[in-house]
Structures are given as structure tokens and as C-alpha cells.
Amino acid sequence: MSTLKIAVQKSGRLNDDSIGLLKNCGIHIDNGKDQLKASASNFPMDVLYLRNGDIPQYVEDGVADIAIVGENLLVEAGNDIEVVRKLGFSKCKLSLAVPKELDYEGVQYFDGKRIATSYPNTLQQYLDQHNVKADIHVIKGSVEIAPNIGLAEGICDLVSSGSTLFKNGLKEADQILISEAVLVKSKKLTPEQEELLDTLLFRLDAVQKGKKSKYVLMNVPNDKIDGVINMLPGMRSPTVLPLAEAGWSSVHTVIEEGKFWEVIDQLKAAGAEGILIVPIEKMVL
Numbered sequence: 456m457s458t459l460k461i462a463v464q465k466s467g468r469l470n471d472d473s474i475g476l477l478k479n480c481g482i483h484i485d486n487g488k489d490q491l492k493a494s495a496s497n498f499p500m501d502v503l504y505l506r507n508g509d510i511p512q513y514v515e516d517g518v519a520d521i522a523i524v525g526e527n528l529l530v531e532a533g534n535d536i537e538v539v540r541k542l543g544f545s546k547c548k549l550s551l552a553v554p555k556e557l558d559y560e561g562v563q564y565f566d567g568k569r570i571a572t573s574y575p576n577t578l579q580q581y582l583d584q585h586n587v588k589a590d591i592h593v594i595k596g597s598v599e600i601a602p603n604i605g606l607a608e609g610i611c612d613l614v615s616s617g618s619t620l621f622k623n624g625l626k627e628a629d630q631i632l633i634s635e636a637v638l639v640k641s642k643k644l645t646p647e648q649e650e651l652l653d654t655l656l657f658r659l660d661a662v663q664k665g666k667k668s669k670y671v672l673m674n675v676p677n678d679k680i681d682g683v684i685n686m687l688p689g690m691r692s693p694t695v696l697p698l699a700e701a702g703w704s705s706v707h708t709v710i711e712e713g714k715f716w717e718v719i720d721q722l723k724a725a726g727a728e729g730i731l732i733v734p735i736e737k738m739v740l
């Protein structure tokens with residue numbers, strides 16, 4: 456029988472959310488401590504625990520069929536693999552940064568300067584686009600220390616909260632790209648593996664849609680139901696159930712979280728009371 460080999464980061468920023476995502480998709484992984492390969496007990500899937508930096512090449516070679524990696528790494532590594540879904544976690548930017556007291560006026564500042572980074576290819580592309588010639592110093596980690604120890608005038612590294620820049624007396628100068636975790640696939644999948652991937656994507660989409668929506672319940676006097684219903688941007692028609700108290704109903708619907716805050720004041724003004732907002736685990740349309 457065909458199986459799908461998925462590569463996930465062994466440890467680091469992507470690990471927890473990657474495993475969590477598979478779990479939410481109903482895939483149980485029997486995982487012994489320090490095991491680098493594990494099989495799912497209820498889905499034809501093997502999980503390979505690898506270094507993030509090694510994953511794109513494994514997928515290109517077809518050693519792993521699919522994988523969860525940071526988008527930024529794909530740009531840097533330039534492998535011939537396909538992004539199938541953005542996953543919404545590990546969001547960060549790749550940015551140029553300079554000492555905070557510097558009067559930075561644009562990327563031309565870096566002309567003739569030294570820049571420390573772990574992402575030389577992405578940085579070089581960006582500098583080329585802007586006709587800037589700089590001396591790129593590749594270091595594997597703790598990049599933000601470089602200006603303080605005289606290694607470089609600026610850096611190019613991942614930024615999320617900005618606290619690492621701040622603690623090292625740096626400020627963001629230019630944003631090169633934004634990134635989040637993505638699901639990628641090899642171009643060598645068999646038709647059977649494509650089918651397994653479709654099953655996984657179906658589950659993943661249900662989980663992601665559920666996350667973006669809320670189940671909303673509210674009590675509404677019967678004579679105001681029409682007005683309330685007209686305001687609801689729900690999935691289809693809302694459910695209306697009578698309450699024990701005569702003249703009142705409970706209205707249930709599904710609303711995208713962002714839209715809910717737009718209409719809540721209007722709903723209250725239209726007569727809705729006791730509004731409850733409940734998370735949705737999965738949603739199949």
C-alpha cells in the first residue's frame with residue numbers, strides 16, 4: 456500500500472505547530488523519544504524528523520514526499536518543489552537592520568558595507584534588484600550580534616516581535632520578504648500519493664476554516680428575528696430554535712471572526728441578547 460512520507464522539523468520553531476496540525480487532522484503518530492522516523496497508526500503516513508535547513512533538498516530528491524517548512528527557506532534554497540498550502544503559523548519577516556542611532560535613508564546605505572546574514576542568496580537577490588554592492592558575511596546564528604562586535608555594519612535576519620533587534624541596539628531598515636510555515640510537495644508523487652495528499656488537504660482545510668470562524672448563539676425576541684437575520688453574514692441560513700420562554704428564540708450561525716466584530720453592535724441594537732461565541736474545531740462546507 457502507498458504511504459506519504461512527511462518531513463517536519465525535528466526541533467525548533469516549527470516543530471510543535473507542525474505536529475499539532477497533524478494531530479488536528481486526526482493523524483495519530485506513535486512517537487518514541489529520539490525517534491527520527493515514526494509511523495501514523497491510523498493514516499498511511501510516515502513522519503521524518505529532520506533539520507529545517509535540510510528539508511527542501513529531501514523533498515526535491517523525493518526522499519520526503521511532502522514537508523512543513525518556513526517559506527523563507529524555500530526562497531533561500533531555491534529548490535524545485537511546490538507549495539500546496541500556507542499554514543498560518545511561524546509568521547516572520549526577513550529584514551535588513553542597522554544600528555538604531557543611524558540615520559537610515561534607504562538601501563543605498565549598504566553600498567560598500569558589510570552585511571551579516573544566514574540568508575545570503577535572498578539578500579544577494581535583493582541587493583542586485585536595487586543595484587547595491589555589499590560584502591555579505593554568512594553566519595549561521597546570533598546574527599544580531601554582528602554590528603556590536605565589528606563584524607558588519609548591518610544585518611539581514613528574521614524578525615518577528617522585533618525584540619532581538621531591540622535588545623541588540625538595532626532597528627529594522629528594509630523588509631525583504633514575509634514568511635510563514637507552508638506545506639510543500641515533491642514533484643515525484645505517484646497518483647496514489649496524490650490521492651493521499653488530497654485526503655490530508657481536505658482535513659487541513661476543514662481545520663483551517665474552523666479556526667477562522669466562530670459559532671455564534673444569541674437570544675432574540677421573535678418580532679426582531681428578521682432584522683437580526685438580515686445582518687448575519689453566515690454560512691447559509693441561520694438556525695432558529697424556540698426558547699422555553701415564550702416570545703424568544705435562540706439564533707445560531709457561523710461567522711468569520713473578523714466580520715463578527717463589525718456586526719456585534721448592530722446585532723445588540725437590533726435586539727440580540729446573551730450572545731455566545733464558541734470556537735469551531737473543524738468545518739466542512
Ligand SMILES: Nc1ncnc2c1ncn2[C@@H]1O[C@H](COP(=O)(O)OP(=O)(O)OP(=O)(O)O)[C@@H](O)[C@H]1O
Pocket residue numbers: 464465466467468469505506507508509524525526527528545546547613614615616634635636
Ligand atoms: N522569530 C521567529 N518568529 C517566527 N518564525 C520564525 C522565527 N524565526 C524563525 N522562524 C521560522 O521558523 C523556521 C525555523 O526556524 P528555527 O530557528 O527553528 O530553525 P532553523 O535554525 O532555521 O533550522 P534547523 O532545524 O535547520 O536548525 C524558519 O525557517 C522561519 O520560517
Ligand SMILES: O=P(O)(O)OC[C@H]1O[C@H](OP(=O)(O)OP(=O)(O)O)[C@H](O)[C@@H]1O
Pocket residue numbers: 468595596597598599612613614615616617618619620
Ligand atoms: O523578532 P524576534 O521575535 O526577536 O525573533 C527574531 C529572532 O528569532 C530567530 O532566531 P531564533 O530564536 O530562532 O534563534 P536561532 O538563531 O538559534 O535560530 C531569528 O533568527 C531572530 O534572531
Ligand SMILES: [Mg+2]
Pocket residue numbers: 468
Ligand atoms: Mg532560528
